[in-house]
Amino acid sequence: MSASSARMDGRAWGVLFVLCGAIFLEGIDVAMLNVALPLIRADMGLSTGMLSGVVSAYVLGYGGFMLLGGRAADLLGRRRMFLLWLTVFLVFSGLGGFATEGWMLLVARFVTGVAAAFMAPAGLALVTGNFPEGPQRVKALGVYAATAAGGFSLGLVAGGLLASLGWRWVFFAPVILSAVILAAAVPLVRDPGAPRGPAGGFDLAGAASITGAMLLLVYGVVNLEHPGGRAGAAGAFAAGLALLAAFVVIERRSASPLVRLGILRSGSLVRVNLAASLFIGSFAGFQFLVTLYLQELRGWSTLQTGLAMLVVGIDTVLAPTVTPRLVNRFGNARVLLGGLVLAVLAYALFLPVGADWAYTAMLPTMLLLGLAFSLAYGPLTMAATEGVAEHEHGLAGGLLYTAIQFGTALGLSAVTAVNVAVLGGGGSGLQALRSALIVPVAAAALGAIVIASGLRTRGTVDPVPPAEPASVNASA
Numbered sequence: 001m002s003a004s005s006a007r008m009d010g011r012a013w014g015v016l017f018v019l020c021g022a023i024f025l026e027g028i029d030v031a032m033l034n035v036a037l038p039l040i041r042a043d044m045g046l047s048t049g050m051l052s053g054v055v056s057a058y059v060l061g062y063g064g065f066m067l068l069g070g071r072a073a074d075l076l077g078r079r080r081m082f083l084l085w086l087t088v089f090l091v092f093s094g095l096g097g098f099a100t101e102g103w104m105l106l107v108a109r110f111v112t113g114v115a116a117a118f119m120a121p122a123g124l125a126l127v128t129g130n131f132p133e134g135p136q137r138v139k140a141l142g143v144y145a146a147t148a149a150g151g152f153s154l155g156l157v158a159g160g161l162l163a164s165l166g167w168r169w170v171f172f173a174p175v176i177l178s179a180v181i182l183a184a185a186v187p188l189v190r191d192p193g194a195p196r197g198p199a200g201g202f203d204l205a206g207a208a209s210i211t212g213a214m215l216l217l218v219y220g221v222v223n224l225e226h227p228g229g230r231a232g233a234a235g236a237f238a239a240g241l242a243l244l245a246a247f248v249v250i251e252r253r254s255a256s257p258l259v260r261l262g263i264l265r266s267g268s269l270v271r272v273n274l275a276a277s278l279f280i281g282s283f284a285g286f287q288f289l290v291t292l293y294l295q296e297l298r299g300w301s302t303l304q305t306g307l308a309m310l311v312v313g314i315d316t317v318l319a320p321t322v323t324p325r326l327v328n329r330f331g332n333a334r335v336l337l338g339g340l341v342l343a344v345l346a347y348a349l350f351l352p353v354g355a356d357w358a359y360t361a362m363l364p365t366m367l368l369l370g371l372a373f374s375l376a377y378g379p380l381t382m383a384a385t386e387g388v389a390e391h392e393h394g395l396a397g398g399l400l401y402t403a404i405q406f407g408t409a410l411g412l413s414a415v416t417a418v419n420v421a422v423l424g425g426g427g428s429g430l431q432a433l434r435s436a437l438i439v440p441v442a443a444a445a446l447g448a449i450v451i452a453s454g455l456r457t458r459g460t461v462d463p464v465p466p467a468e469p470a471s472v473n474a475s476a
Helices: 010-044 048-075 078-095 104-130 135-163 169-190 204-222 228-255 261-265 267-296 302-321 321-328 332-350 359-385 388-426 429-435 438-452
Strands: none
Touching: 010 048, 010 078, 010 135, 010 169, 010 267, 048 078, 048 104, 048 204, 048 388, 078 104, 078 169, 078 302, 104 135, 104 359, 104 388, 135 169, 135 267, 135 359, 135 438, 169 228, 204 228, 204 321, 204 388, 228 261, 228 438, 261 267, 261 388, 267 302, 267 332, 267 359, 267 388, 267 438, 302 321, 302 359, 302 429, 321 332, 321 359, 332 438, 359 388, 388 429, 388 438, 429 438
16 A cells, blocks of 8 residues: 555455444444433432442543553554454443443443543554555544544434433444444454564553552542532542652653653643543533433433434534545644634534524534534544654554543533532522533633644644654653
8 A cells, every 4th residue: 555645445444444433332332321321220220329420430441541551552462452452342331231230330331441441542543553644544534533523423313212222222232333343353454563562571560550540530520520529539639640640750760661751742742632632521511511401401302312413423424525635735733723613613602592492593503513523523633643653653542532531521520510509509400501501612712722822834733753762761
């Protein structure tokens, strides 16, 4: 396959569809479960705390193990990690469907989140590794990002349909999809680069400290939304930051560090990951609020709610067709900035939401969000590995998905905290909703400012410094 050619043969498309199927699976899995939560609570008699724990367990597993998952892909083999953890995802999603007690759901969702944490960065690294830098990679990442974003929006509709058959189908459907993807991945997917096994042995101390830190920090974020859990959140943050400091010390002294700390010195990489956190966090918070508005304030069904958000899925068509052309012409940063500005406008248009708004009044926001995802998600994915050495693409993917997961947790916690505070002060449900809607507007605006601060005359994200030699890593 020539690096100068923008065309992809049948096998290349097959590989891309398999990898896209996996990231679509991850997105649709989360969205479908969110729609089915009320039915799960009614059928199993779960308390509010247990129901919240079902969501939080996945977030803990995903956010806690993401950096370890990204580095494991680089060191142990991307294909190996992808296939192994896709299998784990399949098994535990099925076990969730057979759950009869709340604790069974908690375990199933936690392990499924861990599996996604290893599978997602390995999949992104396989995309960049199988498609040469240039037009082919831009096209491949555009399709990949569109599929990932489409999973969130289409998952709401699929969740509504499946939940009408029974909430357990929300768990069984991913099993069927996982099995199809796995059967196609085994013969098709290849890892073009051999694993770079650490010469000095695997950094177990670094792996334990960073995983513990991520688990504690995510746990702290999740508990911010509960007024009674803020003391525990503060303790989790303190312990998490202490472990993070220990991780830095360990990595500086390690002969074969789990994470090359020098990669974090790149201003462009920091901006991209911060923007990703703010962009996805704003959407997660908005989606949650819209679900509350339509189902609790308006009495819409889960299927009607999913169909209302379906138009956001236009990014699955626009992102792989239009966005790559825009990126080739204007660069990642300018296209990304355009997407963030559209997101700010979309959320702002929803601020005056009324108790009896017609869907035509909501439609401009949904359309603008679809355009925002079309312009933003792909460039975020492309910029996350731009200028990073090939052998560190798993780590770069891990950083991106960690940022996304933290953003999701923060976005949900922030809007929930504002909503609960206004309701506790005697405000109506609509007043609480309007107040909480300010959070997505502010988050998206801050993301736009972050990206605008890094714009250069040619409209590209600053290049990441080249990887340092192994002998320097220990002192990074």
